[in-house]
Amino acid sequence: MASNQDLNERSLYLLKTLVERYIHDGQPVGSRVLSKDPNLKLSPATIRNVMADLEDMGLIHSPHTSAGRVPTVSGYRLFVNSLLTVKPLESSELNQLQSSLLTEYDGPGDVLNKASRLLSEVTKMAGVVTLPRRETVTLRHIEFLPMSNTRVLVIFVTDGQEVHNKIIHTDRLYSPAELQQAANYLNSVYVGRSLAKIRDLILNEMEQDSNQVNQGMMDAVCMARLTFAQQPQDDYVLSGETNLMGFSELSDMERLKQLFEAFSQKRGVIHLLDQCLQAEGVQIFIGEESGYRAFDHCSLVTSSYSINDEVVGVLGVIGPTRMAYEKVIPFVDVTAKLLGAALNSK
Amino acid sequence: MASNQDLNERSLYLLKTLVERYIHDGQPVGSRVLSKDPNLKLSPATIRNVMADLEDMGLIHSPHTSAGRVPTVSGYRLFVNSLLTVKPLESSELNQLQSSLLTEYDGPGDVLNKASRLLSEVTKMAGVVTLPRRETVTLRHIEFLPMSNTRVLVIFVTDGQEVHNKIIHTDRLYSPAELQQAANYLNSVYVGRSLAKIRDLILNEMEQDSNQVNQGMMDAVCMARLTFAQQPQDDYVLSGETNLMGFSELSDMERLKQLFEAFSQKRGVIHLLDQCLQAEGVQIFIGEESGYRAFDHCSLVTSSYSINDEVVGVLGVIGPTRMAYEKVIPFVDVTAKLLGAALNSK
DNA sequence: TCTGGCACTCGCGTATTTAGAGTGCTAACA
DNA sequence: TGTTAGCACTCTAAATACGCGAGTGCCAGA
Numbered sequence: 139m140a141s142n143q144d145l146n147e148r149s150l151y152l153l154k155t156l157v158e159r160y161i162h163d164g165q166p167v168g169s170r171v172l173s174k175d176p177n178l179k180l181s182p183a184t185i186r187n188v189m190a191d192l193e194d195m196g197l198i199h200s201p202h203t204s205a206g207r208v209p210t211v212s213g214y215r216l217f218v219n220s221l222l223t224v225k226p227l228e229s230s231e232l233n234q235l236q237s238s239l240l241t242e243y244d245g246p247g248d249v250l251n252k253a254s255r256l257l258s259e260v261t262k263m264a265g266v267v268t269l270p271r272r273e274t275v276t277l278r279h280i281e282f283l284p285m286s287n288t289r290v291l292v293i294f295v296t297d298g299q300e301v302h303n304k305i306i307h308t309d310r311l312y313s314p315a316e317l318q319q320a321a322n323y324l325n326s327v328y329v330g331r332s333l334a335k336i337r338d339l340i341l342n343e344m345e346q347d348s349n350q351v352n353q354g355m356m357d358a359v360c361m362a363r364l365t366f367a368q369q370p371q372d373d374y375v376l377s378g379e380t381n382l383m384g385f386s387e388l389s390d391m392e393r394l395k396q397l398f399e400a401f402s403q404k405r406g407v408i409h410l411l412d413q414c415l416q417a418e419g420v421q422i423f424i425g426e427e428s429g430y431r432a433f434d435h436c437s438l439v440t441s442s443y444s445i446n447d448e449v450v451g452v453l454g455v456i457g458p459t460r461m462a463y464e465k466v467i468p469f470v471d472v473t474a475k476l477l478g479a480a481l482n483s484k
Numbered sequence: 485m486a487s488n489q490d491l492n493e494r495s496l497y498l499l500k501t502l503v504e505r506y507i508h509d510g511q512p513v514g515s516r517v518l519s520k521d522p523n524l525k526l527s528p529a530t531i532r533n534v535m536a537d538l539e540d541m542g543l544i545h546s547p548h549t550s551a552g553r554v555p556t557v558s559g560y561r562l563f564v565n566s567l568l569t570v571k572p573l574e575s576s577e578l579n580q581l582q583s584s585l586l587t588e589y590d591g592p593g594d595v596l597n598k599a600s601r602l603l604s605e606v607t608k609m610a611g612v613v614t615l616p617r618r619e620t621v622t623l624r625h626i627e628f629l630p631m632s633n634t635r636v637l638v639i640f641v642t643d644g645q646e647v648h649n650k651i652i653h654t655d656r657l658y659s660p661a662e663l664q665q666a667a668n669y670l671n672s673v674y675v676g677r678s679l680a681k682i683r684d685l686i687l688n689e690m691e692q693d694s695n696q697v698n699q700g701m702m703d704a705v706c707m708a709r710l711t712f713a714q715q716p717q718d719d720y721v722l723s724g725e726t727n728l729m730g731f732s733e734l735s736d737m738e739r740l741k742q743l744f745e746a747f748s749q750k751r752g753v754i755h756l757l758d759q760c761l762q763a764e765g766v767q768i769f770i771g772e773e774s775g776y777r778a779f780d781h782c783s784l785v786t787s788s789y790s791i792n793d794e795v796v797g798v799l800g801v802i803g804p805t806r807m808a809y810e811k812v813i814p815f816v817d818v819t820a821k822l823l824g825a826a827l828n829s830k
Numbered sequence: 831t832c833t834g835g836c837a838c839t840c841g842c843g844t845a846t847t848t849a850g851a852g853t854g855c856t857a858a859c860a
Numbered sequence: 861t862g863t864t865a866g867c868a869c870t871c872t873a874a875a876t877a878c879g880c881g882a883g884t885g886c887c888a889g890a
Contacts, residue, residue: 168852181864186853203870204852279629283641293639293647295629301639301649380748383741395729402726514883527833532884549840550883 145195152178152188153197154221157209161460164386166206211425211459214437218422218463225464227472231260235473239480250375253453253477258378261466263457267477268374268411270300270450273334280324282317282361290317292365296333297445297481306364312357320358328362337366372408376401385458387435400432411452414440420471425459435459439466441474445481453477491541498524498534499543500567503555507806510732512552557771557805560783564768564809571810573818577606581819585826596721599799599823604724607812609803613823614720614757616646616796619680626670628663628707636663638711642679643791643827652710658703666704674708683712718754722747731804733781746778757798760786766817771805781805785812787820791827799823 155175159167169182169189178185189207192198197213200206209217227235238252250267257265280294288311293303312320328336340363343355379401388394400406410430414421423438433456440454453474455466501521505513515528515535524531535553538544543559546552555563573581584598596613603611626640634657639649658666674682689705725747734740746752756776760767769784779802786800799820801812 166852170852182852183854183864183866184862187863190854200853202872203854204850204872206852281627281639283625291641291647293627293641295637295639301637301647303647377748380741380744383737383744389737391729391735395726398726398729402723512883516883528883529833529835529885530831533832536885546884547841549838550881551841552883 149188149192150221152185153192153209153213154217156189156198156207157213157217157221160208161462164460166201166208168206171206211427214424214459214463215427218424218467222464222467224468227468231469232472234260235476239473239476249477249480251377253473254375254377257453257455257470257473258381260469261455261457261461262378262384263381263455263461263466264379265377265453265455266374266407266411267453268408268451269372270297270445270481271372271415272296272302274332274448274450275300275445276332277329277336279329280362280365281321282312284312284314284317287311290361292361294365304365306361308361308364316354316357319354320361323355323358324362333366336362340366374404374408374411382436382457387458387460393435396432397436400430406430406432410438411440411454414452414454415442415449417442420467422463422467437461437463439463439470441470443474443478443481445478495534495538496567498531499538499555499559500563502535502538502544502553503559503563503567506555507808510806512547512554514552517552557773560770560805560809561773564770564813568810568813570814573814577815578818580606581822585819585822595823595826597723599819600721600723603799603801603816603819604727606815607801607803607807608724608730609727609801609807609812610725611723611799611801612720612753612757613799614754614797615718616643616791616827617718617761618642618648620678620794620796621646621791622678623675623682625675626708626711627667628658630658630660630663633657636707638707640711650711652707654707654710662700662703665700666707669701669704670708679712682708686712720750720754720757728782728803733804733806739781742778743782746776752776752778756784757786757800760798760800761788761795763788766813768809768813783807783809785809785816787816789820789824789827791824 152172155172155178156167159171169185172178172185173180173182180188189198192213193200193207195212196210197216198207199210199213201208235256238256239249250269254265254267257267259265275296278295278297280292283291283293285291285305288308290306290308290312291303292306293301295301328339331339340359343359344363379398382388382397383394388397407430410423410428410433420439420441422440423433425437426434428434428436428438435458436456437459438454438456439461440452442449442452444450453470455461455470457466498518501518501524502513505517515531518524518531519526519528526534535544538559539546539553541558542556543562544553545556545559547554581602584602585595596615600611600613603613605611621642624641624643626638629637629639631637631651634654636652636654636658637649638652639647641647674685677685686705686709689701690709725744728734728743729740734743753776756769756774756779766785766787768786769779771783772780774780774782774784781804782802783805784800784802785807786798788795788798790796799816801807801816803812
């Protein structure tokens with residue numbers, strides 16, 4: 139592969155217009171059409187030379203001899219990293235965003251749904267929003283309800299009024315009064331703290347000499363331990379998957395099936411999204427970059443969102459590699475910020 | 485169209501084997517292969533005559549001149565109604581069913597998920613289970629949590645430990661103590677009754693002379709009214725949608741897209757499933773019979789399931805018109821009964 | 831009423847052809 | 861040395877033709 143110094147400004151501009159062109163009309167771009175570009179006053183022959191260089195560098199690629207060129211993953215990557223001219227949101231979109239996300243919401247979890255749907259509707263691709271990570275979210279209320287035998291239904295409410303519930307198996311039978319007492323204790327001590335913090339505190343408290351604490355507290359802590367034990371994998375809200383069925387690059391039934399299977403198994407997708415949790419700002423996986431086979435022909439544009447300046451989740455857009463990055467990127471960015479704002483204001 | 489008297493036993497048997505054959509290998513059935521049937525000792529020519537009659541009656545149909553015959557919707561219908569020889573469940577399937585559904589469950593709503601997944605895994609098609617209708621389900625516990633302003637988060641638990649939550653807007657600000665009191669009152673009066681019954685009782689109580697009841701009770705009833713006001717549409721759990729992408733009759737992308745859109749909009753599907761709520765036993769929609777365009781090329785085999793002898797929901801299997809009815813029907817039937825049993829035992 | 835025979839139709843898969851698009855290369859030119 | 865025009869070449873996609881096989885309908889005879 140040739141070194142970067144081979145990429146003079148002209149080649150870069152040519153690559154840029156080629157990618158833009160391809161994104162726009164989805165067909166391999168030939169030297170003829172590029173020569174028509176007003177800013178690129180070159181003959182088709184010269185353009186062919188440049189394109190040959192770009193191909194040597196692995197930035198573009200020809201599906202077959204007589205078919206023009208198509209960007210490779212590296213080509214898209216270079217384009218996204220340094221050539222892209224971001225288009226600001228259209229005001230209508232911004233309005234739609236704000237009015238949808240910032241209005242008073244009418245049910246827990248509903249903002250996330252709205253955000254996801256919004257992402258898909260505006261981009262005409264698939265939208266995804268992970269639920270806020272339990273770890274970082276703070277406890278607002280906890281409650282135990284007896285079920286049959288030693289099974290107890292625990293309900294707890296976190297930040298942003300997310301309601302969680304889980305069944306735990308206690309080591310002995312508790313009376314309703316005991317459960318109530320345990321809940322009271324936990325509510326008085328742990329409310330307002332993050333679940334991760336709570337887990338730490340519980341461990342501490344269990345190591346303390348049991349003489350120093352009364353039995354009721356011990357019971358409560360024990361139940362809390364069961365409740366907040368290792369978290370099951372987090373979850374996400376997906377919308378507009380069906381939009382993906384319209385794209386020719388995903389019209390292969392086998393591929394599409396694998397993609398949708400990935401969506402319903404969630405595991406791999408979660409893993410992918412988790413990687414975006416760390417990164418600041420908009421994160422992009424193009425095609426095989428994700429390393430996840432089911433996403434080989436897709437790109438994923440994500441951004442993390444925060445509650446009270448703490449990153450708690452990720453949202454993004456899933457679509458074909460050939461997508462309008464210059465519009466999607468700012469859109470995802472803004473949506474993440476608005477979602478954070480909407481969740482904060484609760 | 486010819487009358488039914490034209491259908492002698494021989495024609496019926498021929499139709500039966502034709503349908504079975506087509507279901508089995510998915511290709512139009514010609515007179516040749518039918519003449520090979522051991523119970524049908526006829527020459528191809530005779531069979532052609534019979535088939536011509538069946539075609540006149542609209543029971544079978546030829547895709548084109550040289551392609552054998554395929555059952556029409558009416559053909560399938562006749563087959564399912566009177567010709568089908570039901571195959572009992574294989575013991576391995578029954579085991580899988582029982583062990584999956586009757587084991588202790590580890591989370592509310594989980595049994596429904598399992599049932600749905602089971603339906604899809606065993607049949608290799610899509611499985612669907614509606615959530616138990618709120619109307620008929622009984623209240624076990626209710627609780628109010630204050631949010632900002634006049635918004636109150638209400639959490640209530642019903643039969644089978646289903647946890648519901650909703651945000652209501654009260655007409656004035658309530659203190660946590662007041663909310664607690666209201667919940668206590670409601671728990672003491674309404675627990676164990678169906679939501680529909682509760683709604684009735686509330687209406688009664690509100691009409692009573694307000695002198696006779698104290699203010700706290702009034703507040704409680706008022707909040708209960710908001711909580712149990714008209715229900716939003718019910719919901720369902722769908723599994724194995726991706727299995728449907730494997731069937732050639734659904735390989736048309738446009739159709740597939742419409743089907744999946746129907747799945748995610750839920751509305752139309754719910755409406756269809758609701759029709760099965762009334763009927764006793766297994767209910768079947770074949771192809772266009774459902775009257776729902778998105779399902780034109782699918783069949784739906786359903787059965788309602790009950791908690792404490794009261795029908796509360798529907799489950800079923802969605803697949804291509806060409807499905808192994810003789811196995812799916814008993815399977816859906818048994819699954820519905822087992823699900824009911826599993827929910828009862830709580 | 832059933833059967834064998836036969837001509838007929840139609841779809842599918844396999845060449846074969848043609849038109850068009852785009853390329854790489856070379857030679858000329860500034 | 862970089863750019864351009866020209867040209868032969870390659871490859872795809874669409875159109876056309878063709879033979880094969882499957883299956884039919886109909887008729888005449890048992």
